[in-house]
Amino acid sequence: MPSPSDRTAGATEDAPDGGGEDATATVTPAVAVREVTHRYGRGADAVTALGPLSLDIPAGEFLVLVGPSGSGKSTLLRLIAGFEQASSGEVTVHGRTPEPGRQAGVVFQQPRLFPWRTVGENISLALRYAGVPRAERPAHVEELLERVGLAGTAGRRTWQMSGGQQQRVAIARALAGGKDLLVLDEPFAALDALTRERLQEYLRTVSSLTGITSVFVTHSVDEAVFLGTRAVVLSAGPGTVALDVPIPLPRTGSDDPDGLRGLPEYAPLRAEIGAAVRDAAR
Numbered sequence: 001m002p003s004p005s006d007r008t009a010g011a012t013e014d015a016p017d018g019g020g021e022d023a024t025a026t027v028t029p030a031v032a033v034r035e036v037t038h039r040y041g042r043g044a045d046a047v048t049a050l051g052p053l054s055l056d057i058p059a060g061e062f063l064v065l066v067g068p069s070g071s072g073k074s075t076l077l078r079l080i081a082g083f084e085q086a087s088s089g090e091v092t093v094h095g096r097t098p099e100p101g102r103q104a105g106v107v108f109q110q111p112r113l114f115p116w117r118t119v120g121e122n123i124s125l126a127l128r129y130a131g132v133p134r135a136e137r138p139a140h141v142e143e144l145l146e147r148v149g150l151a152g153t154a155g156r157r158t159w160q161m162s163g164g165q166q167q168r169v170a171i172a173r174a175l176a177g178g179k180d181l182l183v184l185d186e187p188f189a190a191l192d193a194l195t196r197e198r199l200q201e202y203l204r205t206v207s208s209l210t211g212i213t214s215v216f217v218t219h220s221v222d223e224a225v226f227l228g229t230r231a232v233v234l235s236a237g238p239g240t241v242a243l244d245v246p247i248p249l250p251r252t253g254s255d256d257p258d259g260l261r262g263l264p265e266y267a268p269l270r271a272e273i274g275a276a277v278r279d280a281a282r
């Protein structure tokens with residue numbers, strides 16, 4: 001699997017001879033969304049769900065998407081994951097048209113694990129699809145489980161795990177195979193508050209340590225500020241970009257959540273994003 005440095009290295013084109021900073025060097029975004037619209041259905045029944053919308057998501061960014069219900073957040077995720085194709089405009093991941101299961105690891109609101117398989121087998125299957133040789137899979141499974149705080153659980157049945165643990169397995173599965181893009185559609189919405197907070201911490205740590213590019217949909221403004229490096233608020237459907245702000249909070253990989261929430265920047269960011277969501281919903 002690629003190391004974190006491998007993942008981010010691909011984002012920037014080679015520097016010209018002599019190295020150093022070059023203002024003319026182009027940085028290829030991990031995800032490029034260009035003038036995209038998306039319609040479901042045809043004729044009189046057609047629903048325009050999104051756009052026109054343009055976004056560049058640089059490698060390593062943790063982009064949180066917020067916005068009113070029906071603004072097209074899930075649609076945008078589905079386009080990025082390759083489950084849908086844009087009605088107009090273009091979505092690319094590292095310059096290519098995304099295909100389902102190929103470029104992005106996906107985490108849904110429900111873990112969607114195979115109940116008849118063990119935790120390890122669920123992850124191993126994703127490794128198999130990613131072309132990881134059979135002999136190498138057990139070590140990768142352990143490494144992935146360790147990364148989400150579930151070391152030593154590979155032999156357990158998924159139904160023996162709590163909802164929060166199952167969602168961590170789903171995250172480990174999405175990370176399997178070294179994908180450098182993770183898309184997550186309200187993955188913690190169905191969990192109790194305490195489990196949700198724990199998983200937010202895990203995900204923040206995992207993303208800081210791996211540098212994986214993430215696109216995360218949530219209805220929680222606090223979750224958005226806690227997790228994101230950038231927040232995009234969509235307008236009421238069909239969604240366009242109503243607000244696009246960086247979230248310049250520290251990411252050391254082991255941040256104290258209370259400390260982060262207590263930083264002077266935290267509350268104003270929360271207020272700005274919350275106000276934009278409320279405006280969009282009006």
Ligand SMILES: Nc1ncnc2c1ncn2[C@@H]1O[C@H](COP(=O)(O)OP(=O)(O)OP(=O)(O)O)[C@@H](O)[C@H]1O
Nearest residue numbers: 040041047049068069070071072073074075076237
């Ligand atoms: N498969 C579909 N067929 C027809 N219309 C759809 C389909 N999926 C979504 N839509 C419509 O597209 C619009 C955007 O839906 P989408 O699920 O992307 O929004 P969302 O912002 O994720 O909403 P929520 O926050 O409620 O999950 C809505 O009007 C929805 O009814």
